[in-house]
Amino acid sequence: xxxxxxxxxxxxxxxxxxxxxxxxxxxxxxxxxxxxxxxxxxxxxxxxxxxxxxxxxxxxxxxxxxxxxxxxxxxxxxxxxxxxxxxxxxxxxxxxxxxxxxxxxxxxxxxxx
Amino acid sequence: xxxxxxxxxxxxxxxxxxxxxxxxxxxxxxxxxxxxxxxxxxxxxxxxxxxxxxxxxxxxxxxxxxxxxxxxxxxxxxxxxxxxxxxxxxxxxxxxxxxxxxxxxxxxxxxxx
Numbered sequence: 001x002x003x004x005x006x007x008x009x010x011x012x013x014x015x016x017x018x019x020x021x022x023x024x025x026x027x028x029x030x031x032x033x034x035x036x037x038x039x040x041x042x043x044x045x046x047x048x049x050x051x052x053x054x055x056x057x058x059x060x061x062x063x064x065x066x067x068x069x070x071x072x073x074x075x076x077x078x079x080x081x082x083x084x085x086x087x088x089x090x091x092x093x094x095x096x097x098x099x100x101x102x103x104x105x106x107x108x109x110x111x112x113x
Numbered sequence: 114x115x116x117x118x119x120x121x122x123x124x125x126x127x128x129x130x131x132x133x134x135x136x137x138x139x140x141x142x143x144x145x146x147x148x149x150x151x152x153x154x155x156x157x158x159x160x161x162x163x164x165x166x167x168x169x170x171x172x173x174x175x176x177x178x179x180x181x182x183x184x185x186x187x188x189x190x191x192x193x194x195x196x197x198x199x200x201x202x203x204x205x206x207x208x209x210x211x212x213x214x215x216x217x218x219x220x221x222x223x224x225x226x
Contacts, residue, residue, distance in 0.1 A: 031212040042218050043157075043201070056213075091156055095212035099145040099164075099205055102214055104156040 002026070004105035006092050012111045018080040021108045024073055025094030033102060034067055034077050035091040043091075049075065082112045116140060117204050119217035127225055132189040134220050136202030139183070145205035146178055146185045147214065152198045161187060192224045 005024040013019055025032045033048040047057040049069045057067070064083070069075040079086055089109050093102040117138045126132045134148075145164055149157035163169045163176040163185065175188040185204075189196055202217040 033213075043216050045213075048213060050212075097212050100212055101145075101147045101159045101162055102203075102212065103159065107156050 004092055004094055004103055006090075006105035006108050008108060009106060010109050010111075012113065013082055014113050015083055016081040017112075018078065019082045019086075019110060019112075021077040021090050021092075021110070023075045023077070023092030023105060025075070025092070026103055027073070029094035029096050029103075030072075031095045031097065032069060032075050033093045033095075034075070035093065036088045037091060037107075038088045046077070079110075082110075084112045086110060087112050115217075116206070116215045117202055117217040119200075119202050119220045121218055121220060123221040123223050125223045125225060126192050128192060128194060130192050130224075132192045132196065132222055132224070134187040134189075134200050134202075134222065135184060136186065136204075136217055137184045138202075138204045138215075140204070140206050141180075141183065143180075143204045143206055146176070147203040147205075148174075148176060148185075148187045149201040149203060149216075150198045151201060151219070157201055189222075192222075194224050194226050197222055197224050 007022045031050045034046040035043050037043045046059045047067045052069045067077045089107045091107045092105045095102045119136050148161040150160045151157045161176040163178045166178050169176045173190045177186045199219040199221045201219045203214040
C-alpha cells in the first residue's frame with residue numbers, strides 16, 4: 001500500500017516567492033496533519049483537517065501560511081510570501097481516526113534564500 | 114508543564130546493552146501512546162503502539178505503560194548502532210474524533226560499537 005505522498009521533496013526558492021507543498025494522505029484516512037520541524041523548535045503542528053474540514057490552525061505561524069484540503073486525497077500548504085525563517089522540513093501525516101497512530105510522509109525540505 | 118516530556122539526551126549506550134527511554138504526560142484521560150523513531154534526515158516512523166497498562170513486546174522493543182503514574186517507556190534490548198536515532202513519544206489527547214497527537218521533543222540515542 002502506498003504511504004503518505006508529499007511533493008516536492010526538496011524546494012529551494014528566493015525570499016518573497018510563493019511556495020506550495022502538496023500531500024496525498026493514505027487512502028481511507030480521515031485526518032490529515034501538517035507539521036514543521038527545525039532543530040531549534042522540534043516538530044510543530046501547524047494545522048490539521050478532519051474529513052477535509054480544518055479543525056485547528058492555531059499552529060500556523062502567520063497569515064503568510066494557508067492550507068487547504070479540497071478533497072479526501074489531496075491537501076496543500078502554501079506560503080506567500082516566503083521568508084528565510086520558513087526554511088524547515090515540512091511533514092504531512094494522516095491517521096484513520098481517534099486513538100490511532102499517525103503515518104508520516106517523507107517530508108519536503110524547504111530552503112528560502 | 115509541557116503536555117509530553119522527554120529527556121532530550123543524548124543517551125549513550127554500548128552495543129548490546131539495554132537502552133531505556135522515558136516519557137511522561139500530563140493528561141490523565143490519554144488513551145493511546147506511540148513511539149516513533151526518526152533517523153537524521155528522515156521522517157518519523159512508527160515503531161510501537163500501546164493502549165493498556167503493562168508491557169508490550171515486539172522483537173527487541175518493549176513498551177511499558179503506567180497510566181497511574183502517567184509515564185510510558187521504551188526499552189531496546191541488545192542495542193545496535195543502527196538503533197542510533199531520535200525517539201519521539203506521542204500521546205493521543207482525547208479531543209473528539211480527530212486523531213491529534215501531542216509529541217515530545219524526542220530523545221537522541223547513540224549506540225556505540
